[in-house]
Amino acid sequence: MASLQECLKKHFGFDSFRSKLQEDVVKAVIKGDRDVFVCMPTGAGKSLCYQLPAMMSKGITLVISPLIALIQDQVDHLRELNIPACSINSKLPAGERRMIFADLESQSPKLKLLYITPEMVASPSFQPCLTSLCSRQLLSLLAVDEAHCVSQWGHDFRPDYLKLGRLRKRLPGVACVALTATAPQKVQKDIGDSLQLRSVLSYTTPVFRSNLYYDVIFREPLEDPYAHLHVFVKQALSLGAGAKGQGCGIVYCRTRDNCETVAYQLTRLGVLSKAYHAGLKAGDRSEVQSDWMQGKVLVIVATISFGMGVDKANVRFVAHWNLAKSLASYYQESGRAGRDGLPSSCRTYYSPKDKEQMAFLIRKEVASKQKKRGAQKEADKAGFTDFEAMVSFCEQESCRHATISKFFGNAVPNCSKACDYCRDPKAVRAQLEKGNHLSTRIAAAQSQGGAFGFDRDLYAGGRKGYGFERHDEEGDEEGSGDEDPSLRKKEFGNLFKKQMNLSKEDFVLPDEDCLLREASSRKVPRLTVKAREHCLSLLQGALNDHQGAEKTFNGDVDSLAVDMEYEVFKSSKSSNLYKAGVLKKVRELGGFTSASHVYSLKRKRVGAGLRGSSDPFQTARQLLQASGGDAGPPAGTDGGGFYPDASGGSRELPVTETAARDPAGGPSQTGPAPSKKQQKIQEAAKTSRNISLYFQKKALVAGETEDTGSAETERDIPPAEADPGINDNSGSPAESVAVGSFSRTDEVGEDFRPEELEQEQLGGKADPDTEPRAEYVKTHLKMNRKHFQLNGWVSGAVGADPPPPAKRSREPPPPQDPGSRRRVTFNPQVQESLLEVANEPPKPATLKEVADIVVHCLDPLYKQGKFATKELFKSFARHLSHLLAEGRSRGRGQVKAEAKALIRKFFGGVKRCESEADWRLLRAPSGASASDEKGSNVAM
Numbered sequence: 001m002a003s004l005q006e007c008l009k010k011h012f013g014f015d016s017f018r019s020k021l022q023e024d025v026v027k028a029v030i031k032g033d034r035d036v037f038v039c040m041p042t043g044a045g046k047s048l049c050y051q052l053p054a055m056m057s058k059g060i061t062l063v064i065s066p067l068i069a070l071i072q073d074q075v076d077h078l079r080e081l082n083i084p085a086c087s088i089n090s091k092l093p094a095g096e097r098r099m100i101f102a103d104l105e106s107q108s109p110k111l112k113l114l115y116i117t118p119e120m121v122a123s124p125s126f127q128p129c130l131t132s133l134c135s136r137q138l139l140s141l142l143a144v145d146e147a148h149c150v151s152q153w154g155h156d157f158r159p160d161y162l163k164l165g166r167l168r169k170r171l172p173g174v175a176c177v178a179l180t181a182t183a184p185q186k187v188q189k190d191i192g193d194s195l196q197l198r199s200v201l202s203y204t205t206p207v208f209r210s211n212l213y214y215d216v217i218f219r220e221p222l223e224d225p226y227a228h229l230h231v232f233v234k235q236a237l238s239l240g241a242g243a244k245g246q247g248c249g250i251v252y253c254r255t256r257d258n259c260e261t262v263a264y265q266l267t268r269l270g271v272l273s274k275a276y277h278a279g280l281k282a283g284d285r286s287e288v289q290s291d292w293m294q295g296k297v298l299v300i301v302a303t304i305s306f307g308m309g310v311d312k313a314n315v316r317f318v319a320h321w322n323l324a325k326s327l328a329s330y331y332q333e334s335g336r337a338g339r340d341g342l343p344s345s346c347r348t349y350y351s352p353k354d355k356e357q358m359a360f361l362i363r364k365e366v367a368s369k370q371k372k373r374g375a376q377k378e379a380d381k382a383g384f385t386d387f388e389a390m391v392s393f394c395e396q397e398s399c400r401h402a403t404i405s406k407f408f409g410n411a412v413p414n415c416s417k418a419c420d421y422c423r424d425p426k427a428v429r430a431q432l433e434k435g436n437h438l439s440t441r442i443a444a445a446q447s448q449g450g451a452f453g454f455d456r457d458l459y460a461g462g463r464k465g466y467g468f469e470r471h472d473e474e475g476d477e478e479g480s481g482d483e484d485p486s487l488r489k490k491e492f493g494n495l496f497k498k499q500m501n502l503s504k505e506d507f508v509l510p511d512e513d514c515l516l517r518e519a520s521s522r523k524v525p526r527l528t529v530k531a532r533e534h535c536l537s538l539l540q541g542a543l544n545d546h547q548g549a550e551k552t553f554n555g556d557v558d559s560l561a562v563d564m565e566y567e568v569f570k571s572s573k574s575s576n577l578y579k580a581g582v583l584k585k586v587r588e589l590g591g592f593t594s595a596s597h598v599y600s601l602k603r604k605r606v607g608a609g610l611r612g613s614s615d616p617f618q619t620a621r622q623l624l625q626a627s628g629g630d631a632g633p634p635a636g637t638d639g640g641g642f643y644p645d646a647s648g649g650s651r652e653l654p655v656t657e658t659a660a661r662d663p664a665g666g667p668s669q670t671g672p673a674p675s676k677k678q679q680k681i682q683e684a685a686k687t688s689r690n691i692s693l694y695f696q697k698k699a700l701v702a703g704e705t706e707d708t709g710s711a712e713t714e715r716d717i718p719p720a721e722a723d724p725g726i727n728d729n730s731g732s733p734a735e736s737v738a739v740g741s742f743s744r745t746d747e748v749g750e751d752f753r754p755e756e757l758e759q760e761q762l763g764g765k766a767d768p769d770t771e772p773r774a775e776y777v778k779t780h781l782k783m784n785r786k787h788f789q790l791n792g793w794v795s796g797a798v799g800a801d802p803p804p805p806a807k808r809s810r811e812p813p814p815p816q817d818p819g820s821r822r823r824v825t826f827n828p829q830v831q832e833s834l835l836e837v838a839n840e841p842p843k844p845a846t847l848k849e850v851a852d853i854v855v856h857c858l859d860p861l862y863k864q865g866k867f868a869t870k871e872l873f874k875s876f877a878r879h880l881s882h883l884l885a886e887g888r889s890r891g892r893g894q895v896k897a898e899a900k901a902l903i904r905k906f907f908g909g910v911k912r913c914e915s916e917a918d919w920r921l922l923r924a925p926s927g928a929s930a931s932d933e934k935g936s937n938v939a940m
């Protein structure tokens with residue numbers, strides 16, 4: 001029999017093991033007399049720990065992996081190496097499936113590795129196969145990848161992983177290897193218990209990485225946080241005067257908007273940075289990633305969706321602009337720095353507001369988990385405790401490395417001034433004291449419950465614990481389409497009536513964990529905390545339904561709810577006004593939509609990820625027909641310099657006693673290049689033709705060329721045939737806007753917004769380009785009409801025939817023009833409220849709104865041929881929007897005036913825009929009104 005080394009070379013093309021630890025694990029697994037637990041960082045080569053033994057054993061290795069996409073990566077990779085690997089999954093065409101089963105049932109199956117999800121392994125259809133393999137002793141090893149998913153304490157808990165315990169019982173003679181990159185102590189214990197690991201050999205890499213310098217900066221007290229970040233980036237990348245600079249960096253943000261803004265600001269300050277998030281088209285995303293990988297872009301500003309599988313050695317810093325959701329994830333994300341072993345920095349910008357928002361999101365996530373699987377208190381605490389650990393990391397006066405090591409059950413390391421506390425404890429204290437109001441709150445909260453007042457009983461109570469039932473989420477759960485909208489209206493109305501009947505003295509102070517801003521303010525007469533919380537939950541639900549795309553945590557959208565509520569609260573003088581304001585926002589977001597809308601989004605979302613993609617397992621046929629391919633020797637990977645301190649060792653301890661783990665771990669995704677299927681997933685999530693697309697990539701740098709993939713973005717805009725009114729600007733880069741604009745003024749009323757179309761797209765709307773287009777438009781119109789009717793909870797016109805369409809205009813309606821809402825007969829009280837809203841000082845325009853305005857203003861000029869290319873038009877629109885949105889709060893009217901003024905100014909200087917350099921000198925308006933501007937050579 002060939003030696004271990006020979007097999008390593010023959011099958012995988014590696015000359016040696018990546019580390020002693022890897023070699024030890026492989027040997028232990030091959031020996032097979034004990035179960036093995038492996039905790040090694042991402043990219044350290046865990047897969048080989050079962051793949052090599054699989055190739056050296058007689059039978060088949062069953063690999064459990066949580067995601068089809070991850071499985072596909074692995075299977076693809078193995079096939080490239082000419083290794084017989086396959087997966088059985090629900091997406092497999094019947095023919096392929098039959099062939100795989102036939103092979104498994106044959107006397108000597110060709111397959112060596114069979115990848116399967118925990119759901120599939122527990123499914124009745126797989127049982128006969130499993131039994132047959134067992135009874136013929138053809139199962140040589142059970143490998144459980146991403147084993148932390150088994151733990152309710154782990155952030156990626158997957159209930160189906162719990163079924164593996166039962167599976168284990170059915171395979172008494174088969175050794176098991178459990179692998180993870182993320183395992184705090186209690187997770188390790190769970191893994192051992194749940195998988196019923198026996199006499200476990202534990203192999204782990206210590207978490208401490210001496211080359212990483214950790215620090216925490218309180219963001220709020222900073223005068224100019226972006227400038228602060230910029231200084232940090234320059235230092236980390238050695239970009240000082242005269243210095244050549246080295247390496248690159250990652251800034252993590254929670255929201256897409258933050259990504260865009262931070263990237264813009266850093267670029268503006270001189271460090272070329274690009275945003276990376278799920279709102280970008282797949283092509284743009286891989287371009288950004290590849291530019292960053294190649295060093296063309298120094299800083300990637302990303303949501304957490306970036307980084308899995310990215311294996312770049314010279315990341316000199318990882319900064320968190322927003323708080324990570326747990327210490328485990330923070331460690332994992334920050335651990336992407338310094339993989340070459342050179343000194344690197346990990347910084348968190350901490351903000352109490354961030355903390356509140358994150359707590360809010362976690363609570364929401366927990367509530368939704370509870371809704372799905374019933375109360376599981378222990379599990380639900382995990383999110384909070386892990387988050388509390390993250391907060392403590394930021395707020396404690398102690399060594400950051402020590403905090404991390406303890407969290408993962410390691411001994412306290414010798415930090416040697418590799419953190420801000422060990423370097424300068426006084427400065428850390430001073431910073432904490434500066435955030436004094438914060439500490440006071442924490443102290444109060446801690447005296448009641450956990451840090452931040454996470455009253456566990458309350459959380460365990462789920463949505464009820466939140467104060468009252470949140471019907472806004474019920475429809476989603478049922479997905480049945482038979483939800484009665486009047487219930488919502490009634491609930492809302494009753495609540496208000498009840499709350500408003502309370503006397504002043506009845507004002508109930510907010511709970512400690514109340515997320516409302518200025519929660520105890522009595523500014524609005526008769527508006528109670530409870531009513532505000534209810535409104536917050538409505539906004540939150542609407543935002544979630546509206547946005548829906550970024551799956552990782554979905555934090556992006558939900559966190560806005562708190563701000564939105566506060567915005568309405570701040571600007572409301574009466575509770576009626578407040579109520580109208582909230583409803584308006586909910587409606588704008590497409591809230592109170594019919595359950596059928598909710599259903600359609602759900603369906604599409606599933607479709608986006610899993611349906612309609614080219615079958616990733618097509619090559620199974622070839623494989624089983626032994627055509628194999630001629631992959632030749634595998635691409636070797638240089639293993640050098642990876643985690644210089646990644647030493648570890650085997651200890652003959654039960655997992656429960658193990659102290660250990662990884663640097664930089666995380667849910668795995670092998671290979672940096674996104675797989676075909678992942679690209680499919682990304683693509684489905686991308687196709688936003690909303691105006692926000694104009695902002696979703698680069699373009700922040702003057703002189704930078706624009707990708708032409710935008711044509712793709714627009715290809716699936718519903719065509720004009722559905723209604724001639726849509727047609728009037730076909731071919732224009734702003735056609736997406738036109739669809740929305742048309743719709744607003746069409747019979748469905750002014751509520752049909754381009755954002756809704758975007759939502760459909762982001763939510764993975766069943767390919768509009770395969771759906772008959774007229775049907776597509778019709779569906780939207782119908783849906784919107786229903787939504788509008790539901791919104792008309794005070795309307796006498798619900799169900800009434802729509803009046804003839806208003807004159808079509810390509811301009812959006814004035815933002816708060818009550819007259820434009822002609823279709824619904826409002827209850828006078830609310831009508832009055834809306835009028836009051838209209839008289840309120842203008843709301844500050846969001847970047848999206850600014851963009852919308854800018855494109856509307858620019859579109860005619862594009863049509864007049866004032867831009868050499870469509871890309872220039874878009875790039876200019878982005879630039880202008882950022883200029884106008886930059887740090888200033890003005891209403892839409894003012895923004896529009898300023899936009900027009902700037903455009904006039906610009907075209908006062910150039911006849912036709914030929915290059916990005918043309919607008920290099922264009923500056924944000926300094927309060928000059930449109931009428932002040934002169935010299936325009938364009939009519940607007």
Ligand SMILES: Nc1ncnc2c1ncn2[C@@H]1O[C@H](COP(=O)(O)OP(=O)(O)OP(=O)(O)O)[C@@H](O)[C@H]1O
Binds near residue numbers: 022044637638670
């Ligand atoms: N002995 C080795 N020599 C060189 N390269 C290796 C060796 N073992 C593994 N690798 C390579 O290291 C890379 C990372 O390996 P792998 O994907 O198994 O990491 P992992 O620990 O499973 O990470 P994750 O946590 O993402 O699952 C792969 O490209 C793999 O081919």
Ligand SMILES: [Zn+2]
Binds near residue numbers: 398416419420
């Ligand atoms: Zn320290």
